[in-house]
Amino acid sequence: MSAKFVVGIDLGTTHSALALAELSGADERVSVLEIEQLVAAGAVAKRSLLPSFLYFAHESEPALALPWDAERRVAVGEFARARGAEAPERVIASAKSWLSYGGIDRRAGNLPLGAPADIEKISPVEASFRFLDHLNEAFRAARPADGDLSEHEVVLTVPASFDAGARDLTVEAALAAGFEQVTLLEEPQAALYAWIEQNGEAWRSHLRAGDRVLVIDIGGGTTDFSLIDAVEQDGSLGLSRVAVGDHILLGGDNMDLALAHVVGQELAEQGKELDRFQLSALAHACRAAKEKLLSDASLDQVAVVLPSRGSQLLGGSIRGELRREQVERYLLEGFFPAVAASELPKTRPRAGLTQVGLPYASDAAITKHLAAFLARHAFADPAASAPDARPPSAILFNGGVLKAEILRTRVIDTLNAWLEQRGSAKARVLPGEDLDLAVARGAAYYGLVRHGRGLRIRGGTARAYYVGIESPMPALPGLDPPVFALCVAPFGMEEGTQAALPPQELFVVVGEPVTFRFFGSSTRRTDPAGSVLERWRPGELEELPQIELVLPPAGRAAGDVVAVQLQASVTAIGTLKLEAIAQAPIAPDERWQIELSVRLGSSGSA
Amino acid sequence: MTVTSLPLLSRIWLSWVTSFRILFDGHFASKIALLADADAQPESPQPVALPSETPQPRHEAASPNAALSLLSLLQREGRFIDFVQQELASFSDADIGAAARVVHEGCRRAIRGHARVVSVRNEAEGSSLTLERASEDVKLVGKVAGSAPFRGVLRHRGWRVEELTLPTVVGAHDPRLVAPAELELS
Numbered sequence: 019m020s021a022k023f024v025v026g027i028d029l030g031t032t033h034s035a036l037a038l039a040e041l042s043g044a045d046e047r048v049s050v051l052e053i054e055q056l057v058a059a060g061a062v063a064k065r066s067l068l069p070s071f072l073y074f075a076h077e078s079e080p081a082l083a084l085p086w087d088a089e090r091r092v093a094v095g096e097f098a099r100a101r102g103a104e105a106p107e108r109v110i111a112s113a114k115s116w117l118s119y120g121g122i123d124r125r126a127g128n129l130p131l132g133a134p135a136d137i138e139k140i141s142p143v144e145a146s147f148r149f150l151d152h153l154n155e156a157f158r159a160a161r162p163a164d165g166d167l168s169e170h171e172v173v174l175t176v177p178a179s180f181d182a183g184a185r186d187l188t189v190e191a192a193l194a195a196g197f198e199q200v201t202l203l204e205e206p207q208a209a210l211y212a213w214i215e216q217n218g219e220a221w222r223s224h225l226r227a228g229d230r231v232l233v234i235d236i237g238g239g240t241t242d243f244s245l246i247d248a249v250e251q252d253g254s255l256g257l258s259r260v261a262v263g264d265h266i267l268l269g270g271d272n273m274d275l276a277l278a279h280v281v282g283q284e285l286a287e288q289g290k291e292l293d294r295f296q297l298s299a300l301a302h303a304c305r306a307a308k309e310k311l312l313s314d315a316s317l318d319q320v321a322v323v324l325p326s327r328g329s330q331l332l333g334g335s336i337r338g339e340l341r342r343e344q345v346e347r348y349l350l351e352g353f354f355p356a357v358a359a360s361e362l363p364k365t366r367p368r369a370g371l372t373q374v375g376l377p378y379a380s381d382a383a384i385t386k387h388l389a390a391f392l393a394r395h396a397f398a399d400p401a402a403s404a405p406d407a408r409p410p411s412a413i414l415f416n417g418g419v420l421k422a423e424i425l426r427t428r429v430i431d432t433l434n435a436w437l438e439q440r441g442s443a444k445a446r447v448l449p450g451e452d453l454d455l456a457v458a459r460g461a462a463y464y465g466l467v468r469h470g471r472g473l474r475i476r477g478g479t480a481r482a483y484y485v486g487i488e489s490p491m492p493a494l495p496g497l498d499p500p501v502f503a504l505c506v507a508p509f510g511m512e513e514g515t516q517a518a519l520p521p522q523e524l525f526v527v528v529g530e531p532v533t534f535r536f537f538g539s540s541t542r543r544t545d546p547a548g549s550v551l552e553r554w555r556p557g558e559l560e561e562l563p564q565i566e567l568v569l570p571p572a573g574r575a576a577g578d579v580v581a582v583q584l585q586a587s588v589t590a591i592g593t594l595k596l597e598a599i600a601q602a603p604i605a606p607d608e609r610w611q612i613e614l615s616v617r618l619g620s621s622g623s624a
Numbered sequence: 625m626t627v628t629s630l631p632l633l634s635r636i637w638l639s640w641v642t643s644f645r646i647l648f649d650g651h652f653a654s655k656i657a658l659l660a661d662a663d664a665q666p667e668s669p670q671p672v673a674l675p676s677e678t679p680q681p682r683h684e685a686a687s688p689n690a691a692l693s694l695l696s697l698l699q700r701e702g703r704f705i706d707f708v709q710q711e712l713a714s715f716s717d718a719d720i721g722a723a724a725r726v727v728h729e730g731c732r733r734a735i736r737g738h739a740r741v742v743s744v745r746n747e748a749e750g751s752s753l754t755l756e757r758a759s760e761d762v763k764l765v766g767k768v769a770g771s772a773p774f775r776g777v778l779r780h781r782g783w784r785v786e787e788l789t790l791p792t793v794v795g796a797h798d799p800r801l802v803a804p805a806e807l808e809l810s
Contacts (some may be wrong), residue, residue: 325706
């Protein structure tokens with residue numbers, strides 16, 4: 019069966035979107051699907067964005083009917099988001115951030131956190147599946163002649179900063195939704211593809227070989243940086259992704275909350291106390307006020323009105339205001355301070371006792387996170403560990419937050435000040451449009467590119483991966499045995515390739531729970547597969563969630579120690595696969611797959 | 625069999641809701657197929673679009689469901705019903721102004737999200753205008769006499785709704801319930 023469409027899906031932290039392009043069509047036009055969803059009790063409408071919220075109906079409510087399912091008890095989209103303010107314990111938000119958080123078992127039912135007893139909690143993987151499933155249903159309803167998304171090619175975007183485990187779990191959700199022909203794509207790359215699609219052939223006149231593009235993507239909940247190089251490739255221009263940043267849980271929602279806090283404080287000083295409902299309404303009102311102030315330089319303040327909760331609108335409403343000076347102080351100086359290139363984000367040591375929660379960024383200054391990213395990948399000494407460190411020459415913006423020109427200008431000015439100080443040329447801005455939908459559009463365009471219909475960004479894996487190996491040594495009180503890091507997958511492995519490791523003396527125990535320590539590095543780009551690091555600089559290797567599994571004995575006795583060779587490969591989908599191959603097999607091709615996204619419980623297959 | 629003709633808005637509404645049932649409910653679809661066969665000249669299904677030029681005289685009552693859907697939308701987004709249901713007399717202009725912001729912002733978002741409203745004439749209000757032919761688009765006021773061309777001053781540019789896509793009612797929801805009462809549990 020050959021697919022008719024390539025479908026690009028932006029499975030976002032706060033919004034999802036779907037775009038499609040015809041594979042056999044003469045042109046390379048990408049269109050966005052209007053997604054039918056519940057927008058209020060009993061009301062369905064189409065929207066280009068699907069809010070990534072999931073609401074569980076209470077027994078007091080009628081079914082959350084959709085045109086294709088009259089009995090549904092779970093809603094996805096605008097109504098779910100609205101219920102998030104009214105009944106927060108019944109709503110899942112930021113499922114995607116949970117998907118990338120190794121601190122919980124991501125396959126176990128633990129969302130919504132603190133849900134009442136009548137809700138059967140679901141896992142971050144299942145929540146992601148529900149969003150994808152809704153997109154599939156909306157696609158079927160909108161295009162009944164084109165069947166199901168499983169019959170088409172699907173490109174699913176993930177943050178460039180997702181580690182191998184989070185990528186695996188994303189694919190798991192896609193497979194559960196029945197998407198058999200799925201490929202992963204990094205979001206900043208998708209944004210650049212959208213820019214190429216939008217510019218047509220003219221894009222080649224905007225970029226020259228030698229250019230380095232800094233993609234800055236600030237969404238509702240996360241911030242993501244990437245560097246993509248324009249290179250000479252067989253006489254024509256090619257693109258190569260050279261670096262990605264850390265996963266930063268910081269985005270537009272934080273900014274709206276910060277402003278709501280400022281206005282709420284002022285109201286409290288006037289003796290107007292707000293309840294939880296009004297605080298949530300205040301964040302919405304502040305977002306609208308912020309957008310007005312940012313888009314109209316002639317305004318000095320905008321009234322922020324919190325409507326009364328009762329039916330008497332007049333008299334009961336609370337009126338405050340948001341002033342330009344506040345937006346500049348708290349947004350510009352709080353989130354985008356004009357700092358020196360050497361100023362890095364503050365990290366706060368985690369308290370000994372914490373609640374289960376997402377690892378939000380502890381420093382809100384996005385420019386400092388950018389400085390840290392560039393210090394590692396662009397401004398570092400090329401002689402040291404960063405062989406191809408080079409400053410960016412162009413910027414591409416993505417994400418709804420950066421629709422505000424004042425914020426874009428601040429980022430450009432700050433970056434250019436850093437560049438100037440280093441004697442480098444200023445970076446220019448690649449004009450992008452449609453910052454909300456670019457990722458989905460770019461993903462669909464990438465689907466065409468995979469069929470040879472345009473230029474492909476090369477890059478491979480964004481990290482090098484290592485397993486921790488304990489070296490044998492006599493027990494010493496108070497000293498942990500030293501851990502060496504064996505590089506199993508070098509940086510930049512391309513899809514469909516494998517890394518052959520030199521012979522090793524490694525042993526695994528079958529039939530019993532074993533744990534592997536697992537590390538990633540986005541800075542060590544030259545370690546070949548098989549190299550062993552005995553020490554590394556702080557921050558160079560990031561420890562990923564530990565892998566705990568039971569390798570099935572399959573014919574061997576449980577507890578047997580087997581000599582193995584490790585082998586890493588990158589699948590066609592774009593996920594990392596790690597296998598242990600028996601050195602002295604007792605069956606043909608005896609090997610164990612080591613599942614990277616497993617944290618608790620056991621898994622693994624022969 | 626006497627078949628009464630439904631008003632146009634009701635038909636638009638009906639075609640919209642039934643299109644989904646036809647798609648997802650085989651029994652319903654077969655009944656529709658029978659109906660279509662029985663009709664010697666089957667009417668082609670009405671697309672969801674606004675009436676273009678219909679020269680016949682007509683007299684239609686608005687479909688209550690579409691209107692209720694609009695009221696519900698305006699209340700949800702802009703507290704419209706709360707606003708018009710309340711007496712204004714005892715409130716100051718500052719209070720009314722604060723409420724008007726809520727209503728204006730919400731209703732504007734609702735209308736812009738669901739309708740495309742364009743002006744009928746693009747000339748500046750107050751400028752002179754010559755109308756070659758009389759048309760429903762432009763209402764003549766003042767000394768209304770004589771024949772085309774009509775020369776005058778444009779007083780109001782007029783509005784036309786080019787596209788309208790209201791949320792549709794699904795499930796067992798009572799469309800007359802434009803805002804349920806709220807009970808907060810703690």
